[in-house]
Amino acid sequence: MAVLDRPADAGRSHAIASPPGTGGEATLGHVNPGLRTERLLMKGNEAIAEAAIAAGCDAYFGYPITPQAELLEWMARRMPEEGRVFVQAESELAAINMALGAGAAGARVLVSSSSPGISLMAETMSYMAGSRVPCVLINVMRGGPGLGSIGAAQGDYLQATKGHGHGDYHVPVLAPSSIGEAIELVSDAFVLAERYRTPVMILADGILGQAMEPVEPEFPKLPKPAADWTIEGADGREPRVVRSLHIQPADLEAHNNVLQATYRELVAREPRWAGELLDDAEVVVVGYGTAARVARTAVERAREEGIRAGLFRPVTLWPFPVGGLRAAAAGARAVLTVEMSAGQLVEDVRLALEGTVPVYLHGRTGGMVPSPDAVVEAIRRVCVGVPPLRGVEELR
Amino acid sequence: MAVLDRPADAGRSHAIASPPGTGGEATLGHVNPGLRTERLLMKGNEAIAEAAIAAGCDAYFGYPITPQAELLEWMARRMPEEGRVFVQAESELAAINMALGAGAAGARVLVSSSSPGISLMAETMSYMAGSRVPCVLINVMRGGPGLGSIGAAQGDYLQATKGHGHGDYHVPVLAPSSIGEAIELVSDAFVLAERYRTPVMILADGILGQAMEPVEPEFPKLPKPAADWTIEGADGREPRVVRSLHIQPADLEAHNNVLQATYRELVAREPRWAGELLDDAEVVVVGYGTAARVARTAVERAREEGIRAGLFRPVTLWPFPVGGLRAAAAGARAVLTVEMSAGQLVEDVRLALEGTVPVYLHGRTGGMVPSPDAVVEAIRRVCVGVPPLRGVEELR
Amino acid sequence: MTMSTPLVDAPLRRAPGELPAFQPVVVADERCKGCGLCVDACPPGVLVLDERFVNAMGHHVARLVDADACTSCAKCARVCPDAVLTIYARPKEA
Amino acid sequence: MTMSTPLVDAPLRRAPGELPAFQPVVVADERCKGCGLCVDACPPGVLVLDERFVNAMGHHVARLVDADACTSCAKCARVCPDAVLTIYARPKEA
Amino acid sequence: MERSTIIAGFGGQGILFAGKVLAEAALLEGREVLWIPSYGPEMRGGTASCTVIISDRIIGSPVVDRADHAVVLNPPSMAKYAPAVAAGGLLVVNTTLIEAEPGRDDIEVLEVPCTSVARGAGDDTLVSVVALGALVGRRRFVEPESVHRAFERLLGAKRPEIIAADTAAFDAGYEAGLEPAIA
Amino acid sequence: MERSTIIAGFGGQGILFAGKVLAEAALLEGREVLWIPSYGPEMRGGTASCTVIISDRIIGSPVVDRADHAVVLNPPSMAKYAPAVAAGGLLVVNTTLIEAEPGRDDIEVLEVPCTSVARGAGDDTLVSVVALGALVGRRRFVEPESVHRAFERLLGAKRPEIIAADTAAFDAGYEAGLEPAIA
């Protein structure tokens, strides 16, 4: 019945980047990876924007920031062409609040920004989670902290998956590692947002946003499910209220229990990952997004050297594919996370494995991207129990 | 040499809430827990404010929000009396940016707010971490997510310790569980902020902010160390710049390496915790702040029943006292975290123990506080390997 | 604008027994917060706060003490923050 | 305001050999971005962009083509976004 | 020995003040104290309350799941806090406003017509001070002298007439609290 | 087979366009492509560059630590990217602006005076198209016809004269690239 109905933690090979949905309330378009005619070269930012339009995005709100600006610019032209809502807000804070309003009114909403702008949205993301307003938010990450650099980075992993706003909430986080996958995940993100009434984040990075790759011109389309909670005027029925305020703690706790039940369902049903060469892997390399692509090349090179490396690539960063990783790492001598950050994903890897396999980190920061050869060297080392040379030391 | 010089993970008994510093660059005032004359009853919010003044806070910036408003109000009166800077900003965003400016100019700065207002500070906290501007930020937490409730809560643990702003940075987080301890931790927070050139957070909650407890009238005083990086006008020297921008990724990575080295030093030197009845504990109860006080009562009641329970109370939430907890839990049958959240602290507990001891959670949310008897019941259950009845299920 | 006298122990100008046949002002007692704004706004000054009565919220409620002098001008209703008052025009025959 | 002609291949009005003894305008070649604003601002029109020269940043730089006609008004310097130009008054004796 | 007291009533009844007086009295006796108020907009138009925990040792939980005493001054407080009293605990009920019965027989109930006692002592607004007096009179977990000194500390030298009024109200309540012990 | 190419030069030299043409040509051949530009303010007044990876399989790393080809059109690019070429790889050098030597003998160096070749082909601004032609001429990892079709796809029907100019520049570069194989 559900788009994302399948055994929890079911994985897919890396080659097919994202599991297409399997019908149900919202049918996902199908992308045929064999089809090679009439593909288009598209920039990641533009493909994401167009994917949202194809998925029936009703309203886009944004604010310029590198390396995400082309997404906003694409929407500035295409949304009015489609007769849909485009507003360049006065700030990211305003943009995300416009999204809250439009989402509460029933719109399928997209918002995009990059790291500093995402930070400004923390309060409202918490409100949207609390008020259960669906929305898809794209973070095309750049180097931090602060103004940092505009290079591609993955320094916002913990923000997206753990912290960001205040209070007990979670946001599903999807991490594409190719432009084709980004197109599918945009559509899947809307499905998740509406099914679970939650904001959803897509974590991309500057390379994914700026690069061009061939994409199929047919983007997934989504029907719009009916909603019985949106505000539209109380015409012949009791008024509806979209809110996160529950001034009595007991009421708020009851509300939180509903949220937590939703999160448990997400954890049970929606973890996604992709794997490659895992069956006999003595070193499992874990990475997402752009870092996973580097890792993939490194795994291939390591195999050429005779090291049995495999790749585990979480597609949902939250819920984290714990079961998948545990199974993948069960027979491994070492797990190596490859990150464009100082050690963030590695926390979830350690939480998932709970000491059963040694976990190492190879991380670059600030817009630097690990090189395949450096990852190969790290694989060589962790394979014999030596911590990687390059890479930020673990903090604990 | 350092105030906080002592073996990493050194703990203190619960009775003396916070380890006073032991001299060095910044001498901490001493509070004599035996002295019982002339104590004052003070509200937590006001005691924190006055402690900051005693510690030499030069400037305070804030914005009203329940349950933190009295802190701002106290400062509105006392800072001008002391001839120091008080500004009620137009928003939390403005307040934290004023702090960035004053901090960069060399001021010892305090900012306070509560959960939603803290979320608004995410971007600038990342900037301050990146620009290495010291500042102490108080979060008097309330129920979330969103507008939530104004009840006391601990739902911002993961935000404070992992997420919040973008990019690879950490912020030391101190968690007092009494007003007396809050007074000392305010002073310690300034020491940490200046020694490591970092913003520091104090995580309190609505009960700690609103309650009154007796406090010693002598608050710790701090000398102000000289700084060679503050902006004050380039008079006869090269100009100084306080910034987080390093447009070349390689430069930003080099800068990040400095930050990461700082964090490693913090992790090695500054974890703090307090423990009670741990030596023979079969159940180690872990909690901080107000929840730790409930846990303490529960531990006592459990002991009365013959269950050997003990209390482990992290005082630094980041860096988390991993070593201390590992040692404390080494002989235990179960670890139970008690939280005013849906399961946040429990992640760090699991990361610290890595599967060596079963970890359970008893959490209340939205402004609800666990009751001692409910915690006793949870202790009874986890002692025999049964998950606690009440409390939010773990998410993974 | 004259100051009202809230919580004053003003007696009804007419004894309770002899209530007039027509009541131009109906007070929803349970909603009144005894703020006295209506008392202050009434041109003929025929409203008082009833010190002898406290509603469930703990407030002394507004009372019309002289129905005959009331002009049904509704000024009281238009200042009332709690929409406590309903106003009727004096019937022709009354 | 007239439009400047940037990147124009205008020759120096005087052959390079016969440079005047006094140069009222000194161009810091390595800083010039060839924007042409000075060319546009010069009242007697004695500045051009030197098409024969590209500096390390890849720009054709400004050149004074007629020192004698320059009035040292410094208008060029005051529009220059890159503070490229130094201006001297013609010495009494020159 | 640890004793926990909940005081609750209408916002205007001086609830938080009564709790502060109790806390200050305990402080003067050199004991540990924790005073926790209700706060924020929840207090507007609703019920105010505070919890005072007094102990000879460091105080743990601020949440009282076994209250030794509750003082309830209006009907909603009665409904909310009567069940919170531990078996053997004391419930002080302001009978001026509360008609309901607590419906428990495992606790001691002390009925005090606070308004009239307060009026008798000179100021009929000091209902919670009267109730506090009754509580202390009945259970004497702080000394009445400490409460007298607490008034002085809290109200300061500037307002001797208020100190006198509060002291009188407290003493009247105290007497009312003692009564049945004599009877 | 996977081939990676880095193209770098001044912002105004058409670097990103040349990379797009190469990427489009590969796309037209049904291959996998990844085109990554430099972006943002770093491009202002500095060096622009792009990386094009062409493969018969799914493309992994976008970071090229072993470039098969580098095309450098100005001195800073030479300094930055000559060391990035893998042993046996090809470095195309625009000798119109670059005097320096790469200082490596494990790679093939193809020197092309791009401006004059471009001028010879009719438009002296098309330096990176010339360089692209030389690269393809020497290594032929995409077919020149694919590049011709790429110009049509990218420039569209609206601008036939531009297509003609670009094609001419590419072909001239292509010839310049072939040359030494004949010699």
Added chain:
Amino acid sequence: MTAPSIGRLIYERPALLSSKPTSYCPGCGHGIVHRILAEVLGELDLGSRTILVGSVGCSVFAYDYLRLDSVESPHGRAAAVATGVKRYRPDRVVFTYQGDGDLAAIGTAEIVHAAARGERFTTIFVNNGIYGMTGGQMAPTTLPGQKTTSSPWGRDTSVSGYPLPVTEMLSLLPGVAYAARGSVAEPGLIGKTKAAIKRAFEVQLEGNGFSIVEVLSTCPVGWGMTPTAAMERLATEVTAAYPLGTYVDRAKGIAPSMPVPGSLVRSLSEGF
């Protein structure tokens, strides 16, 4: 609720007010503004297609009192939230209800830009010169010299600056189709304020831009006054600082002229 004797109904509680008692303190102006809104929307028969965009302040519970579909906004962001609602639902009537802390402090950017963009919603801006909900701190609108919990010696303009003339500032923006300032100080003004609010909604229906009514209101508790004394202060001191009236009604040709500068040279401290 039947009258003891039958007479023509002059005034009754408007149907769009719910039966829930409000959480407002006795005599609080918010209740009056709520009542006006219920009356206006009822009279215009807009209740079934109106969306209330709430804000954070004492009126945060307005969704409980007005029988309208509502959405909550984070503190200060109501104008952005309303932009999102109205852009997606241009056929609905949308209004924000905001206090002065909410709109004039933390929400400054959002209201200025919604006005500048000419968003076609209405803002009801209830200015009581204080942060009511959080305990009576100084607001940007607090009058000079006024004591609050965060200006214990009275607002000192040399330190805390001057009251923010929000409506005056917004009235300079061409996107603003209607702007007026009313008051709840007495029945007559309440009537005029109601008329202004009605006009603001009409302007929204006309679709020519942003409309706002600033309503000067009281916070007896925050001001430390009885409700009637607060009304007195409102009618005198407060109104003197914030002139009542219509600032913009573009359809009717009412709009202030833009400030015209003196010449730049006039400011020369030296020649050039």
Added chain:
Amino acid sequence: MTAPSIGRLIYERPALLSSKPTSYCPGCGHGIVHRILAEVLGELDLGSRTILVGSVGCSVFAYDYLRLDSVESPHGRAAAVATGVKRYRPDRVVFTYQGDGDLAAIGTAEIVHAAARGERFTTIFVNNGIYGMTGGQMAPTTLPGQKTTSSPWGRDTSVSGYPLPVTEMLSLLPGVAYAARGSVAEPGLIGKTKAAIKRAFEVQLEGNGFSIVEVLSTCPVGWGMTPTAAMERLATEVTAAYPLGTYVDRAKGIAPSMPVPGSLVRSLSEGF
């Protein structure tokens, strides 16, 4: 750098400019404003006690070009950061340097409130009507009809609203001691703008409130024009939309009058 022949020095690169070449595009107005600032601070001999509060926009690297102690601000927050600096260091000269995206969009609340509080720093507001750094998107100050990368058909006022008259709005605030709008369109105006900036710093030294100079500037790249064509557009179209001159110089008695409302009743759509 010696002259071939010695003559009196009329103009030289000001000492407060560093030797680093700027990252600005050829002909960008930022360079002119930097030069003016270096001149003014040099002439007033303030370099050694001045603190630059930077912002995020193309001028984000200003700390590399002006030889001043500097602090970076998050995008839009310079006015708050400067408040923090100046409050702690009232004896220092503090100024913000902000673009129009930074100040007039995301930073609206911070600039309005710094002005309302009368913070004693100076703001240099470089208005080029576009987001230069991020690739030429529409700013709040973009002119109607102007094409940008986010207004591909030109700014449509019915959708995106009208240019924000920042200086006019701020000039209504009593906390503002000085406000002027200059331009870099030609040498004469550059000279007047320099005088205005000098006056702004003098006003800061006088300590009577906030001072701001809006400088109309160009973004040749974002406007898709040559530098000279951009200057031409600045001198004509842009200046027509944003009148140059002194809006406020309180010490000299210059200040616009506040908008005065029509009566509330005038707006009545019906009687009451």
